[in-house]
Amino acid sequence: MANKIFLASILTSTALVGMTLVASAQSNNPIKVGLSGPFTGGSSSMGVSMRDGVKLAVDEINKAGGVLGRPIQLIERDDEAKNEVGVQIAQELINKEKVVATLGFINTGVAQAAQRFYQESEIPVLNNVATGSILTNQWPDQKVNYVFRTSANDIIQSAMISNEAVTRLGLKKPAILADSTNYGQLGREDLTLALSKLNVKPVAAEKFNIGDTDMTAQVLKAKEAGADVILTYAIGPELAQIANAMAKLGWKVPMVGSWTLSMASYIDTAGPNGDGAIMPQTFIEAPTTPKRKAFIEAYHKAYGGDRMPSPVSAAQGYDSAYILAAAITQAKSTEGPKIRQALENLEAKIEGVVTTYDKPYSAKDHEAISPNIPIMGLVKGGRVVPAHPEDLAGDKAVRVKPKG
Amino acid sequence: MDILAQLIVSGISVGMVYGVIAFGYQLTFATSKTLNFGQGEALMLGALVGLTTINFLIATGMSTLVAFALMLPIVLIFGLAQGAVVEFLGVRQAMRTKSEAGWIMATIALGIIFKNLAENIWGRDALRFPSPLPEQALSLGAVRIQPMEIAILLGALGLMVAVEIFNRKSIYGKAVVATALDRDAAGLMGIDTRLVITFSYALSSMSAAFAGVLVAPITLTGPAMGGALGLKAFAVAIIGGLSSGYGVVVGGMILGITENLTGYYISTGYKDVPGLLLLLLVLSIKPAGLFGSTAIKKV
Numbered sequence: 001m002a003n004k005i006f007l008a009s010i011l012t013s014t015a016l017v018g019m020t021l022v023a024s025a026q027s028n029n030p031i032k033v034g035l036s037g038p039f040t041g042g043s044s045s046m047g048v049s050m051r052d053g054v055k056l057a058v059d060e061i062n063k064a065g066g067v068l069g070r071p072i073q074l075i076e077r078d079d080e081a082k083n084e085v086g087v088q089i090a091q092e093l094i095n096k097e098k099v100v101a102t103l104g105f106i107n108t109g110v111a112q113a114a115q116r117f118y119q120e121s122e123i124p125v126l127n128n129v130a131t132g133s134i135l136t137n138q139w140p141d142q143k144v145n146y147v148f149r150t151s152a153n154d155i156i157q158s159a160m161i162s163n164e165a166v167t168r169l170g171l172k173k174p175a176i177l178a179d180s181t182n183y184g185q186l187g188r189e190d191l192t193l194a195l196s197k198l199n200v201k202p203v204a205a206e207k208f209n210i211g212d213t214d215m216t217a218q219v220l221k222a223k224e225a226g227a228d229v230i231l232t233y234a235i236g237p238e239l240a241q242i243a244n245a246m247a248k249l250g251w252k253v254p255m256v257g258s259w260t261l262s263m264a265s266y267i268d269t270a271g272p273n274g275d276g277a278i279m280p281q282t283f284i285e286a287p288t289t290p291k292r293k294a295f296i297e298a299y300h301k302a303y304g305g306d307r308m309p310s311p312v313s314a315a316q317g318y319d320s321a322y323i324l325a326a327a328i329t330q331a332k333s334t335e336g337p338k339i340r341q342a343l344e345n346l347e348a349k350i351e352g353v354v355t356t357y358d359k360p361y362s363a364k365d366h367e368a369i370s371p372n373i374p375i376m377g378l379v380k381g382g383r384v385v386p387a388h389p390e391d392l393a394g395d396k397a398v399r400v401k402p403k404g
Numbered sequence: 405m406d407i408l409a410q411l412i413v414s415g416i417s418v419g420m421v422y423g424v425i426a427f428g429y430q431l432t433f434a435t436s437k438t439l440n441f442g443q444g445e446a447l448m449l450g451a452l453v454g455l456t457t458i459n460f461l462i463a464t465g466m467s468t469l470v471a472f473a474l475m476l477p478i479v480l481i482f483g484l485a486q487g488a489v490v491e492f493l494g495v496r497q498a499m500r501t502k503s504e505a506g507w508i509m510a511t512i513a514l515g516i517i518f519k520n521l522a523e524n525i526w527g528r529d530a531l532r533f534p535s536p537l538p539e540q541a542l543s544l545g546a547v548r549i550q551p552m553e554i555a556i557l558l559g560a561l562g563l564m565v566a567v568e569i570f571n572r573k574s575i576y577g578k579a580v581v582a583t584a585l586d587r588d589a590a591g592l593m594g595i596d597t598r599l600v601i602t603f604s605y606a607l608s609s610m611s612a613a614f615a616g617v618l619v620a621p622i623t624l625t626g627p628a629m630g631g632a633l634g635l636k637a638f639a640v641a642i643i644g645g646l647s648s649g650y651g652v653v654v655g656g657m658i659l660g661i662t663e664n665l666t667g668y669y670i671s672t673g674y675k676d677v678p679g680l681l682l683l684l685l686v687l688s689i690k691p692a693g694l695f696g697s698t699a700i701k702k703v
Contacts, residue, residue: 040528206672213623216414217667248541
């Protein structure tokens, strides 16, 4: 037995020496980082904005000398918001491209299917847009978890949605409209739970499929049930059909829903019918701090336009790249377990666009966004503005996760 | 009562779209006993070609209504051409070799190819189609309806009536009817039945393309828009009967209305179920469809 251990340690140390040699030979080789998200299809406004945000940050990092003296190279892959494509990409990035970490994931279902492979290969994932509550806690029985997040999860969002409707607007008869995907149905459960904590029961809970074009039945049901507010968990195109159906039926009640109400596909398709929708946002495209101003200007300089397709995704993507870079720097290594340890104990204080990250993660807590960080946004004239400007007034502009 | 009326009116306008697509199935089935399983893709291509055309015309400074009117003939001609291509590539060969299933595979394959083509040209995103009519809903009593929904109803009926009149009154149309009644006899009378079948495919895709630009302003346009519509229209064609032009109109309305009524009175989660139940019911009780005439297949 002792011999075996001895032999094993010799083998390991030889391997380590070998690896160090290889590593030093590669010292100027780029550090490969995976980037997985839907760049085409119904979720593409989020995917493309996230990718552009990440690329912007990586360009800045590389211009400033890279990480560990090496540039970061992004390996971008389009997962088309399809679970099976996400899985293929995960395997390709891990086994063929040998990435040191992966940023991305817009869709909860894709993340749920793909993250398993990173966990098995001990490669960290910074999930920067997907919000499914389960994603940072997929394997409660395992000792370590390689999935970290920079977005506001659905538990945070559903609590904010319920509070906004029930407490702030004083509307006690909500109707929930959710799509039939994982995202919509898990969100509906979170919402029902959050409402029950406020002693409110939804008067109706209706469902629809992706691609449904006629929401008359769903909206009529909500109306006849006496709903005074519509709570939504769905994505852009169908949300727009809801707003259009409400306008058609000449029924106007406030619409409060998950952050996807800020998607360009909702705002553009619903047009004036979409105005007034309220949703949680970690970032609103407004230069409320010098950092945000610089970010917005750099984004439009690099990608044109005067409105980000999905500002939240762009900001969270941008921040996720800086957090990863800080972790690699601190780990002084590109090995997965070391990067994970560094992430769980980040010493550097990172001034991001969404917030300032001061020890964002611990071994137990892999959520960088706490309930106090997001604010409510409002669709107005084709843009998202703060629903309650006082939320961002003065020193509240940067909301920081409480120490704990 | 008001709610029932509202549900029925909304159901009719959706149902008419199903009806026009199903009408296309019926056209080719009458002449050749084959169907284009890529009918949903014909609709999608029509809508996307229409979108590019209308955006181009609007960019030249026209009003949306004028641009829409000018775009229509282009889309119809495109539909005719697209249908002819489907027949030439997919159906003709299978008919020549008397293959029973060849045309099924071929039209499905062509549908997939058209979808991929569209994804490459227009991308996978759903795009907004400019509405030629005001989007403000009108009030008819307690029922509210969008002007575009009325346009769908009238346009769909108009197209089907026009095709029926053409078939009954014009000499070319009579050739179509003759081929539908008895292809061999029509051939003996000097009718080029092969050309007639190509023509019926062209007409079929034309009606699908027309349905595409009608429905696009109230939904979104994109490569994925055809799939579900084509499938529902297929159910409509079975329910109404593949040999009856009126059958598909009524079948479309039945499906559109039942979907809405189920969604409201039972559960929105079960919206698609009654259509399928109806399909099974019709198939088991009256396989030729509610309005179809039972044909005896002579072997």
